[in-house]
Amino acid sequence: MSEAVSQTEKAVGIEVTKSAFKSVCLDAEGNIINSHNGAMIRGDDTAPQLVAFIRELRAKYGDFDRLGLTIPGLIHHDTRRIAYSTFFPEHQGVDLLTGLERETNLKILIENDANAAGYGEYWLGAGRGCRSMFYATLDAGVGGALIFDGKIWHGTNGFAGEFGYLTIDDDGRRLEEVASATSIIRRTRSRFHQDSTSSLGRLPESQITVADVVREARNGDDFAHLMLQRTGKYVGTAIAGVINLLNIEKIVIGGEVMHAEHTVLDAIIERARELSFKPSFEAARIVAGELEERAAACGAALLSRALD
Incomplete structure (x- = not known):
């Protein structure tokens, strides 16, 4: 130093x-x-x-x-x-x-x-140069942050940006229940027996981690890819709501799940494109975070x- x-x-x-x-x-x-x-x-x-x-x-x-x-x-x-x-x-x-x-x-x-x-991504990472930014993190939980003109928008009593609490389907499930690293592990463990070709089958079920799913997806495992792609679609559905409501300039996605790179990001973008008001979607950029951990x-x- x-x-x-x-x-x-x-x-x-x-x-x-x-x-x-x-x-x-x-x-x-x-x-x-x-x-x-x-x-x-x-x-x-x-x-x-x-x-x-x-x-x-x-x-x-x-x-x-x-x-x-x-x-x-x-x-x-x-x-x-x-x-x-x-x-x-x-x-x-x-x-x-x-x-x-x-x-x-x-x-x-x-x-x-x-x-x-x-805030870190806004000033030092993928959000540099924009005025309005929404940040989503996909880790053990799902969180979010709203940054307007360089300041965090906390809301009335400090709890704005709770992205993981958005309702994602008619059954009332929250985004965090279907898109967090924890939910990916749970979904993968419950379903990987249905695909005998998956390389994840070599691992003890109780020991499968999201890092394993990400690694095998990057190595071409179709089942692992599907698990992450579904996650991306859930997140993209919620991101479309953010775009439609806020007409935001940039959406930055970070967290452990984003180690899967384009497997998740491409699914997020495609789903958001399908569900967003076209002019608002075209004005927004959806990108991966740069600062990682x-x-x-x-x-x-x-x-x-x-x-x-």
């Missing part, structure tokens, strides 16, 4: 996932000058582990005075508290940040992971610059 980057010029972001801490350090121009990940032990209190990880970052990055933190969950921005999180229910409604700031002597900003990832940490780092 360049010693020319001062404490105040550095922007540090941490993404807290269900099993790890992922961090980046940006320079004044937004270039990644360092990154560092660390394991998190589930079941132990997250806060002490986070404090220890921040100490590691100071040893690796040099000193810094502010931090952007992002987690999978809904945030009350007025109180800076976690309103809801599937992975960290023990921190719901708790004043986590005040204790962290006291222990680390940092100013800390907290943001939802999808919002942070969308660093998107949320990058966005959190950028957001930390707004701290006084």
Whole structure:
């Protein structure tokens, strides 16, 4: 890391996932000058582990005075508290940040992971140069973010962009139930016995992961390709609704499922084309994210610059 980057010029972001801490350090121009990940032990209190990880970052990055933190969950921005999180229910409604700031002597900003990832893509990735952008992430869950004129649109009480909660069919199923990495694994495990030619049949059913499905689809496995293509159609249906409602300029799709590259993206685009108002679809661009697993940490780092 360049010693020319001062404490105040550095922007540090941490993404807290269900099993790890992922961090980046940006320079004044937004270039990644360092990154560092660390394991998190589930079941132990997250806060002490986070404090220890921040100490590691100071040893690796040099000193810094502010931090952007992002987690999978809904945030009350007025109180800076976690309103809801599937992975960290023990921190719901708790004043986590005040204790962290006291222990680390940092100013800390907290943001939802999808919002942070969308913000990162808007400024540093696939969204550069546009005015309006919708970001969707397809991971263990499905999330979204709305960025207008460089700012995250949080909605009335901070919970805008919950893309995974969109109803996708007449049975009332939500997009997250049919398009997340978790749902792909469930669907694949329940159906791969019906296709004896699939290379996935070599794997124990209980051990099949979305990475396996993505890998075999890229290697030409028709069944794996079908599983991902169906996912793309579900997402494309929801994206059409976003296009029709918002006349958005750019849609960026990120997350683990997008490691399948064009298998998913092409299906999303084709389905969105079928269901969108033509002039609005033609004005929009649907593209894959560029920052991959660093998107949320990058966005959190950028957001930390707004701290006084």
